[in-house]
Amino acid sequence: MPIERRPLREQIREELLSRLDRGDFAAGTDINEASLAADLGVSRTPLREALITLAGEGVLESTQGRGFRFAPVSRREFRELCEIVAALESLALDCSDPAHLRSIAPDLLKLAQDFPDNVAEQQIIERHDDEWHDLLLSGCRNERLLDLITSVKAGMRRYAHLIAGDDAPLEREAAEHRRIAEFLQADEPAKAAQALRDNWINGMERMMSRIP
Amino acid sequence: MPIERRPLREQIREELLSRLDRGDFAAGTDINEASLAADLGVSRTPLREALITLAGEGVLESTQGRGFRFAPVSRREFRELCEIVAALESLALDCSDPAHLRSIAPDLLKLAQDFPDNVAEQQIIERHDDEWHDLLLSGCRNERLLDLITSVKAGMRRYAHLIAGDDAPLEREAAEHRRIAEFLQADEPAKAAQALRDNWINGMERMMSRIP
DNA sequence: ATGTAATATTTTGTATGCCGAATTCATAGT
DNA sequence: ACTATGAATTCGGCATACAAAATATTACAT
Numbered sequence: 001m002p003i004e005r006r007p008l009r010e011q012i013r014e015e016l017l018s019r020l021d022r023g024d025f026a027a028g029t030d031i032n033e034a035s036l037a038a039d040l041g042v043s044r045t046p047l048r049e050a051l052i053t054l055a056g057e058g059v060l061e062s063t064q065g066r067g068f069r070f071a072p073v074s075r076r077e078f079r080e081l082c083e084i085v086a087a088l089e090s091l092a093l094d095c096s097d098p099a100h101l102r103s104i105a106p107d108l109l110k111l112a113q114d115f116p117d118n119v120a121e122q123q124i125i126e127r128h129d130d131e132w133h134d135l136l137l138s139g140c141r142n143e144r145l146l147d148l149i150t151s152v153k154a155g156m157r158r159y160a161h162l163i164a165g166d167d168a169p170l171e172r173e174a175a176e177h178r179r180i181a182e183f184l185q186a187d188e189p190a191k192a193a194q195a196l197r198d199n200w201i202n203g204m205e206r207m208m209s210r211i212p
Numbered sequence: 213m214p215i216e217r218r219p220l221r222e223q224i225r226e227e228l229l230s231r232l233d234r235g236d237f238a239a240g241t242d243i244n245e246a247s248l249a250a251d252l253g254v255s256r257t258p259l260r261e262a263l264i265t266l267a268g269e270g271v272l273e274s275t276q277g278r279g280f281r282f283a284p285v286s287r288r289e290f291r292e293l294c295e296i297v298a299a300l301e302s303l304a305l306d307c308s309d310p311a312h313l314r315s316i317a318p319d320l321l322k323l324a325q326d327f328p329d330n331v332a333e334q335q336i337i338e339r340h341d342d343e344w345h346d347l348l349l350s351g352c353r354n355e356r357l358l359d360l361i362t363s364v365k366a367g368m369r370r371y372a373h374l375i376a377g378d379d380a381p382l383e384r385e386a387a388e389h390r391r392i393a394e395f396l397q398a399d400e401p402a403k404a405a406q407a408l409r410d411n412w413i414n415g416m417e418r419m420m421s422r423i424p
Numbered sequence: 425a426t427g428t429a430a431t432a433t434t435t436t437g438t439a440t441g442c443c444g445a446a447t448t449c450a451t452a453g454t
Numbered sequence: 455a456c457t458a459t460g461a462a463t464t465c466g467g468c469a470t471a472c473a474a475a476a477t478a479t480t481a482c483a484t
Contacts, residue, residue, distance in 0.1 A: 005276055005445095006276065007276060007467070007468095008467080008468070009264070009467090030435095032434095032435075033435075033436070034434095034435075034436095042468085042469090043468060043469045043470075044436095044469085044470090045257070045467080045468055045469065045470090046467080046468060046469090048261070048436095048437090049260070049261065049264050049467095052221070052261050052264055052265060053264060053265070053268050056265055056268045056269070056363070057268070058356060058359070064217055064218060064219060064436090064437090064475090065435090065436065065437080065474090065475055065476055066435090066436080066475095066476075066477095067435070067436055067437090068436095077355075077356060080354045080355065080356040080357060081356060083303065083307065083354060083357070084300075084303070084354070084356060084357055084360060087299055087300070087302075087303045088296075088299070088300075090299075091295065091296070091299045095295065142292045142295060142296070143289075143292065144270060144289060144292040144293060144296060144367075145292060145295070145296055147270070148296060148360075148364070151268070152360070155356075217475095219437075220437080220438075221437095242465095244464095244465075245465075245466070246465075246466095254438080254439090255438060255439045255440075256438095256439080256440085256466095257437080257438055257439065257440090258437080258438065258439090260466090260467090276445090276466090276467095277444095277445055277446055277447095277465090277466065277467085278446075278447090278465090278466080279465070279466050279467090280466095
């Protein structure tokens, strides 16, 4: 087996993102590099490198002399992010091979149907949703676009833990996923792309009330 | 006057990008951190921070143990970037205040007409083109989107110096800009957005032959 | 008591140093 | 002559050390 050898900065970045998912960090509060580095068991150098990448992705803010802090959440920014991801994922569908889309349609349908069954834990649901979108975009031939989508979605993880509870929206989410998959199966990619954009906009509106 | 106080990493990033515009760096060749740092008169630390940022924007690549290199150019990647920027700028138009768009239309028209006059120097032309697009997007209310566009365009700077020479494409570029401005003046934002997307796709095709 | 100035402390930003991995060059064996 | 193996060297990754800025604290004056 090939043993894992990746830069510390990447591992740190992922650790910070997953802590973010758990809602560990209070938005807007400053990050103390020394204490966080000690907590993670690394030195400040790779930590700062991770912080800088996260700042580039919009997860963090920084100001001269005051270091980094988790960017505060806002309805406005969440709307902006959703609009962006909607456009990007829609473009990704356009860049995909229609034949491939048809071939994955059954799996997408199946995944969408499994959705409401295991509403056990929050983390599971998010994973499930990500998995669905990843599969949807798996046929996209625009590599740069996929990277970009991943990066923008990282900026949305600050909002992830706000979804907790409330099952009703999930069923609608699943219904919309089914709808998209059906369009793909029927070989109507344009309609699927439109439904995908709608899905993001609807999901945004469902979230809005939960954001301060 | 408020004296400029910005992190070194940002100044370094911009210096590297402007060197890129001048075609100073051969794509694909490895970067030697120590010598580049010495050349810039800074230490490796802020240089690496700038390199990491640029890698996040797709300007550089990095592999474990081999450090950073300027990502090689390819027709494929250039097409991918153009498709992305076309979609993003189009979205930015959608997010703009129609009234504001109408109000800047005359200026956009004027700028587009000035275009072919001063074909003196390459740098001037690029600045001019950037200025036009910046003005076009100046009414966009999606801040995150504007940042993202800036970031993606940074990744396109590797292709900038390939445009040198050849005036014919520039006139077509100017004509397309005029067309977009006219749609805005006529209060037809949807058609303007379509023309903008066409502009990027056409510009891409004009460039294609120049990329190895 | 409150505001301000001077100082101390904390924390970021930058520089330097060390270690290990990766590449290169040399040498030996086929 | 060519490949393979090992030594030497270069270079990136990470840690540590230092410098500068910002914040907190205290003393003093009004």
